[in-house]
Amino acid sequence: xxxxxxxxxxxxxxxxxxxxxxxxxxxxxxxxxxxxxxxxxxxxxxxxxxxxxxxxxxxxxxxxxxxxxxxxxxxxxxxxxxxxxxxxxxxxxxxxxxxxxxxxxxxxxxxxxxxxxxxxxxxxxxxxxxxxxxxxxxxxxxxxxxxxxxxxxxxxxxxxxxxxxxxxxxxxxxxxxxxxxxxxxxxxxxxxxxxxxxxxxxxxxxxxxxxxxxxxxxxxxxxxxxxxxxxxxxxxxxxxxxxxxxxxxxxxxxxxxxxxxxxxxxxxxxxxxxxxxxxxxxxxxxxxxxxxxxxxxxxxxxxxxxxxxxxxxxxxxxxxxxxxxxxxxxxxxxxxxxxxxxxxxxxx
Numbered sequence: 001x002x003x004x005x006x007x008x009x010x011x012x013x014x015x016x017x018x019x020x021x022x023x024x025x026x027x028x029x030x031x032x033x034x035x036x037x038x039x040x041x042x043x044x045x046x047x048x049x050x051x052x053x054x055x056x057x058x059x060x061x062x063x064x065x066x067x068x069x070x071x072x073x074x075x076x077x078x079x080x081x082x083x084x085x086x087x088x089x090x091x092x093x094x095x096x097x098x099x100x101x102x103x104x105x106x107x108x109x110x111x112x113x114x115x116x117x118x119x120x121x122x123x124x125x126x127x128x129x130x131x132x133x134x135x136x137x138x139x140x141x142x143x144x145x146x147x148x149x150x151x152x153x154x155x156x157x158x159x160x161x162x163x164x165x166x167x168x169x170x171x172x173x174x175x176x177x178x179x180x181x182x183x184x185x186x187x188x189x190x191x192x193x194x195x196x197x198x199x200x201x202x203x204x205x206x207x208x209x210x211x212x213x214x215x216x217x218x219x220x221x222x223x224x225x226x227x228x229x230x231x232x233x234x235x236x237x238x239x240x241x242x243x244x245x246x247x248x249x250x251x252x253x254x255x256x257x258x259x260x261x262x263x264x265x266x267x268x269x270x271x272x273x274x275x276x277x278x279x280x281x282x283x284x285x286x287x288x289x290x291x292x293x294x295x296x297x298x299x300x301x302x303x304x305x306x307x308x309x310x311x312x313x314x315x316x317x318x319x320x321x322x323x324x325x326x327x328x329x330x331x332x333x334x335x336x337x338x339x340x341x342x343x344x345x346x347x348x
Contacts, residue, residue, distance in 0.1 A: 019048075022183060026123055027157030027174050030054075030112070041308045041317055042082040055085040055109045062133045067104045068097065068343065069133050070334075073120045074140030077266060077317055078111025082308070087320045092327025093334070100335045108132065117145040118159035121249050122170060129256070136341060137261040138287075138330065139253060143270030148243040156180065162245050168252065235295070237271045242278055254284045258342055262287060264330070268306075269316065285340065292329040298322070 019036060023029045030052030038044040049057040062069055072078050072090060080088045090107040097105045110128060112120070120139070128134070149161045149171060156174040163169045174180060242250075253261050263279055263286040279286050292299050296306050296314075298321060305322030306314055318326060 022156075022180060025158065026127065027119070027172075028112075028155065029157075036081070038081050039311070040082070041311055041313055042319060043310060044081040044083060044085075046081070046085050053109050054079060054081055055088050055090060056107070058106045058108060060132045062106070064104060067106055068101065069106050069108070069135045071108045071110055071128065071132065071134045071137050072140070073124060073128075073137065074111045074264070074266075075115050075142075076111065076113035078109065078140050079113050080109070080111065080317070080323065081113075082317045083320050083323055087323055089318070089323040089327030089330065092324055093331045096328060096331035097334060100331075101338075108134075111140075112155075112157075114155045115157065116149075116155060116159075117141055117249050118149040118161070118171075118245065119155050119157040121253060122158050122160045124253075134257070135260065135343060136334070137253075137256060138264050139261055140264045140266050141250075141275060142266040142268075143238050143272040143275075145249075146238075146240060146242045146246050146272055146274060149245050160245065160249060162248060166244070166248065168248065235269055235271065237273075240272070240274065242274050247278065250279060250282070250284065254282070259285065260341060261285070262334075265289060268293070285337070287330060287333045289326065289329070292325055298325045 019030055019034070020028050021031050030048050032048055032050050032052045035047050036044070036054075046054055048054055058069075070093065080090075085091065088109070090109050094105045094107050097103075110124075112123075115123075117139075124137075149159050156177060156179070158174070159171050160168045161171045250263070254263075261284075263284060265276055265279075265286055265288045267288070267290045276286070276288065293305060294300070296304050298305050303321050305318055305325060306316070308314075308319050
């Protein structure tokens with residue numbers, strides 16, 4: 001009977017698949033080839049591909065050398081699973097650039113929710129840059145990136161830190177966390193070895209996660225809990241300086257493939273002037289999203305880029321209008337500065 005209920009929970013998708021798993025080398029990654037549903041802010045229904053990415057299923061190597069291959073790195077803003085894939089800003093980049101360049105354009109979405117530059121760069125240099133054909137990298141950076149990775153990291157993944165000689169070395173402190181140790185212990189027990197595939201576990205996991213996000217009363221009483229919807233996404237300014245590891249990573253990433261990295265500055269929720277000051281002083285290529293947003297609104301409009309009408313919430317990410325604006329802005333920026341990049345076989 002228990003088996004039948006578990007089967008029912010999984011295959012009727014009442015209990016959706018857990019998104020994350022632990023990789024021994026890189027830490028928390030998205031599971032490959034799963035169907036996923038999310039409705040906390042907007043609405044997302046989609047699948048991960050063979051490598052755990054959302055939106056597309058491009059192979060590691062380009063089928064046509066003339067194809068422009070752009071790789072996106074960043075946190076949940078880049079991952080973008082609050083809108084349908086067709087509304088993701090990567091789709092606008094592909095569509096607009098393909099028309100302008102008269103070439104096929106492929107955009108790989110390698111965003112990872114909650115990831116910082118310390119974890120993104122480690123995964124990039126040790127995995128993505130070795131496995132994939134990449135012409136151009138758009139690396140989204142924001143306030144959390146300026147701090148020292150230290151002896152730990154808020155995201156349970158392998159990250160870069162500095163040794164005493166100012167060299168980049170890996171940090172794996174996530175392997176010492178209670179959550180990971182519990183995970184390993186459960187895997188060592190024959191009866192619980194496949195706990196992550198259990199419908200019961202999935203249901204419990206999502207219930208706990210959703211309760212943390214929305215609150216017990218909202219989850220329990222639903223529409224009968226008349227809680228006022230408030231703006232829970234506030235702007236702030238940080239005048240902190242960049243850490244040594246952050247400067248080192250900016251310097252290192254800027255040299256990838258002879259300068260084929262563009263830093264995309266995201267100034268919300270925390271505006272950090274030190275990022276633009278450093279990158280600008282070093283003459284690194286960057287695009288600033290402040291050029292297209294005015295507080296929460298799209299510049300020169302009254303359109304709110306962060307408000308989700310369906311759920312009446314400010315969850316913290318871009319809505320459909322926000323993604324369209326970002327995608328259009330980045331596509332036009334890339335086209336305008338196209339001759340500054342090394343793109344063999346491409347001509348305007």
